[in-house]
Amino acid sequence: FKSMLLDISFDTKARKVLGQVHYEFTTIRPSIDQLVLDAPEIWIEAVLFDGTPVEYATDEEHLIIYFPASLPWEESHQLDITYSCQPEKGLYFLGWKDTTNRARKQIWTQGQGIDNRYWLPHVDAQNDKLLCSLSITFKNGYKVISNGNLGSKAEGDTETTWHYKMLEPMSSYLLMIAIGEYDMLSETSASDVSLSNYYYPEWKDRNEWTYYKSTELFNWMEKEIGVDYPWQNYKQVPVKDFQHGAMENTTATIFGDFYCVDEISFNDDN
Numbered sequence: 294f295k296s297m298l299l300d301i302s303f304d305t306k307a308r309k310v311l312g313q314v315h316y317e318f319t320t321i322r323p324s325i326d327q328l329v330l331d332a333p334e335i336w337i338e339a340v341l342f343d344g345t346p347v348e349y350a351t352d353e354e355h356l357i358i359y360f361p362a363s364l365p366w367e368e369s370h371q372l373d374i375t376y377s378c379q380p381e382k383g384l385y386f387l388g389w390k391d392t393t394n395r396a397r398k399q400i401w402t403q404g405q406g407i408d409n410r411y412w413l414p415h416v417d418a419q420n421d422k423l424l425c426s427l428s429i430t431f432k433n434g435y436k437v438i439s440n441g442n443l444g445s446k447a448e449g450d451t452e453t454t455w456h457y458k459m460l461e462p463m464s465s466y467l468l469m470i471a472i473g474e475y476d477m478l479s480e481t482s483a484s485d486v487s488l489s490n491y492y493y494p495e496w497k498d499r500n501e502w503t504y505y506k507s508t509e510l511f512n513w514m515e516k517e518i519g520v521d522y523p524w525q526n527y528k529q530v531p532v533k534d535f536q537h538g539a540m541e542n543t544t545a546t547i548f549g550d551f552y553c554v555d556e557i558s559f560n561d562d563n
């Protein structure tokens with residue numbers, strides 16, 4: 294697989310993902326008559342191969358695509374898949390059913406090791422790297438964060454579409470999305486890398502302790518190991534009810550918001 298263009302939106306009431314994904318791939322075997330993608334519990338609505346509907350089947354774990362004729366070695370092709378799902382793993386809806394409106398409303402992903410397959414049909418192999426671009430449509434008033442550069446935002450009356458793009462190939466298990474109510478503290482490393490530290494607006498006074506020496510550590514790491522940071526930017530995003538400490542996705546680390554401490558808590562746990 295060479296590249297992926299994902300157009301995705303959400304039905305928060307139904308905890309549902311609505312997606313269209315476009316792949317470009319090249320054959321690396323002498324003859325290929327079918328392609329198997331990881332897609333457990335994903336409902337496939339349409340599959341196009343080079344722009345034409347193609348035969349496919351699904352089982353509990355996979356989407357199997359049958360090519361009309363065997364594909365020869367080193368040919369380039371396109372694949373378009375329209376799908377929906379209600380994932381139990383990989384992508385999580387938080388707070389949307391809270392009738393008291395007190396819980397934080399968020400959507401966030403956790404792909405390690407092989408859970409992104411529950412919301413995106415793809416080859417969920419860590420060594421198969423591809424260029425990733427995402428168009429994410431969501432309600433106005435929320436920040437939408439993903440891998441790479443934010444190329445553009447198209448704001449409508451009720452929804453905004455956010456376009457993110459990676460400049461280098463990455464592993465798809467490190468694809469991430471985080472959606473919530475955030476503000477952002479922007480800094481720049483000594484090597485001119487853009488650093489974006491997200492925070493809940495009402496917790497702005499915790500930034501000094503949550504991101505304590507973060508930029509200084511970034512600069513130290515490049516100097517200490519003698520290797521430049523390889524990606525175009527770096528983001529850090531707190532989320533509610535994260536199962537682990539943090540997940541180091543490509544260009545964007547998600548971490549549990551229990552690390553967002555104030556000055557007093559910093560003395561106890563930092």
